[in-house]
Amino acid sequence: MTVIVVGAGLAGLAAARRLVESGQEVVVLEARERVGGRTEGGRLADGTPVELGGQWIGPTQDRMYALVEELGLELFRTHNDDGQLLVDLRGRRSRMSSHRGAMPRLGPFALADLAQGLARFNRLAAHTDLAQPWETPHARVLDGQTFETWIRRTLRTPTGRAYFRIVCEAVFSADASDLSLLHALYYSHSGTDLETLVSVDRGAQQDRIVGGSIRIAETMAARLGDRVRLGQVVRRVTQGADGVMIETRSGERFTGSHVIVTLPPTLAGRLEYDPPMPSWRDQLTQRLPAGSVFKVYAVYDAPFWREDGLNGQAVSDRGPVKVTFDNSPPSGSPGVLMGFIEAGDGREFARRTPQERQSAVLGCFARYFGPQARHPREFLERDWMAEEFTRGCYGAHLTPGVWTSYGPALREPVGRIHWAGAETAVHWNGYMEGAVVSGEAAADAVLADERQVP
Numbered sequence: 001m002t003v004i005v006v007g008a009g010l011a012g013l014a015a016a017r018r019l020v021e022s023g024q025e026v027v028v029l030e031a032r033e034r035v036g037g038r039t040e041g042g043r044l045a046d047g048t049p050v051e052l053g054g055q056w057i058g059p060t061q062d063r064m065y066a067l068v069e070e071l072g073l074e075l076f077r078t079h080n081d082d083g084q085l086l087v088d089l090r091g092r093r094s095r096m097s098s099h100r101g102a103m104p105r106l107g108p109f110a111l112a113d114l115a116q117g118l119a120r121f122n123r124l125a126a127h128t129d130l131a132q133p134w135e136t137p138h139a140r141v142l143d144g145q146t147f148e149t150w151i152r153r154t155l156r157t158p159t160g161r162a163y164f165r166i167v168c169e170a171v172f173s174a175d176a177s178d179l180s181l182l183h184a185l186y187y188s189h190s191g192t193d194l195e196t197l198v199s200v201d202r203g204a205q206q207d208r209i210v211g212g213s214i215r216i217a218e219t220m221a222a223r224l225g226d227r228v229r230l231g232q233v234v235r236r237v238t239q240g241a242d243g244v245m246i247e248t249r250s251g252e253r254f255t256g257s258h259v260i261v262t263l264p265p266t267l268a269g270r271l272e273y274d275p276p277m278p279s280w281r282d283q284l285t286q287r288l289p290a291g292s293v294f295k296v297y298a299v300y301d302a303p304f305w306r307e308d309g310l311n312g313q314a315v316s317d318r319g320p321v322k323v324t325f326d327n328s329p330p331s332g333s334p335g336v337l338m339g340f341i342e343a344g345d346g347r348e349f350a351r352r353t354p355q356e357r358q359s360a361v362l363g364c365f366a367r368y369f370g371p372q373a374r375h376p377r378e379f380l381e382r383d384w385m386a387e388e389f390t391r392g393c394y395g396a397h398l399t400p401g402v403w404t405s406y407g408p409a410l411r412e413p414v415g416r417i418h419w420a421g422a423e424t425a426v427h428w429n430g431y432m433e434g435a436v437v438s439g440e441a442a443a444d445a446v447l448a449d450e451r452q453v454p
């Protein structure tokens, strides 16, 4: 019988691909008129591809590197070179090497504070149980406080606290007061460690895909052909003893043996289920908010900041854009600065006009890279909170108490309904790597179920 996959993001496409390779019939139902989900391709006026959603991969994301090769795609390095990273903390600007392990030029107290904070965080994170975070030693204590509580208790200097808060916003697009400490620890261990998550060099931001990350989804979808149905907004999932029936917004019905739902958990919780979800699964999806983020681009004739010895990366405690990157194509032309408006800034700026946002973003770029940055030839933004079929990015985070009260419900199938998606991944949870591996794991679980049917 057919297996139905809901969502043609990376998890859904990877699941479908694995099922097809095993000889299984598959239908992928995708709400949007495009594939890729939280990866999305765009084009500048001159045709240069840009990535409006997820874009980087980095070492230890082994499945992504293998997939890129299997699909015949090519990689290039994020622009880093020998340029320096600009640090703008508590009103003081300094430059630092952007190589992994480098520390900002800070006073001795702040530096010592930061070093002990990082050591403590990494020690705690290394003890989290990735498969069952609720089994982590002292899980209830860690899950009973926010990341912000830990920052206030552990870091002694305003600079040390500011650093951790910026890292939290950059990694989760959420404020440190939004998420459980256990989740912050688990998530960073899931992606190796905090340093890996924030680094370009040997970190999560190291490599990009030629033509844009959307090429991954598009190439997988092309091979799946008409098994992928676009514009199919799934509304209702019914399961019985013999199989499942999926109904879409337009009233179409699809039947199959199993369904793999790959939606971000909040959206999965908004589908109608018959019979209704068990209370623990529904209550879980009530407690997994998505982060708040705009991705913004300013395009210039050339990457002028490189002439000034800067690599286009900035880190600041003053928003709305607190983190930037040089997102120019491999040729270096045009010069592209990319930034994120995250967490509280994202929420606040969602209510402003596009003109107000553009002016505030360019103000930040000018503060980091000089007055030239105020005059891009093109400006782009993508509000991921406003996207009907995503409703926030980069992914979901768990609020205090959720891992320890509802953890198992995140991955456990409910009868013939299996869950996949970046949020369900054990390794690289929240990333493209996690999405792909979760999709393949769900496909394997469905195939194992199918084999058990007499």
Ligand SMILES: Cc1cc2nc3c(=O)[nH]c(=O)nc-3n(C[C@H](O)[C@H](O)[C@H](O)COP(=O)(O)OP(=O)(O)OC[C@H]3O[C@@H](n4cnc5c(N)ncnc54)[C@H](O)[C@@H]3O)c2cc1C
Residues within 6 Å of the ligand: 006, 007, 008, 009, 010, 011, 012, 029, 030, 031, 032, 035, 036, 037, 038, 039, 052, 053, 054, 055, 056, 057, 232, 233, 234, 235, 262, 263, 264, 267, 293, 294, 295, 384, 389, 390, 393, 394, 395, 420, 421, 422, 423, 430, 431, 432, 433, 435
């Ligand atoms: C701005 C941004 C930057 C990011 N940066 C990175 C990065 O650099 N590196 C990295 O690894 N990750 C990054 N991420 C995260 C990464 O993009 C995601 O983890 C990954 O793409 C998630 O894939 P997924 O398949 O799990 O979910 P999704 O991509 O969300 O797929 C779910 C699919 O379901 C569809 N859908 C929703 N509702 C319905 C419905 N009712 N019926 C049918 N279909 C429906 C959606 O349209 C979507 O296609 C970033 C994300 C964003 C937004």
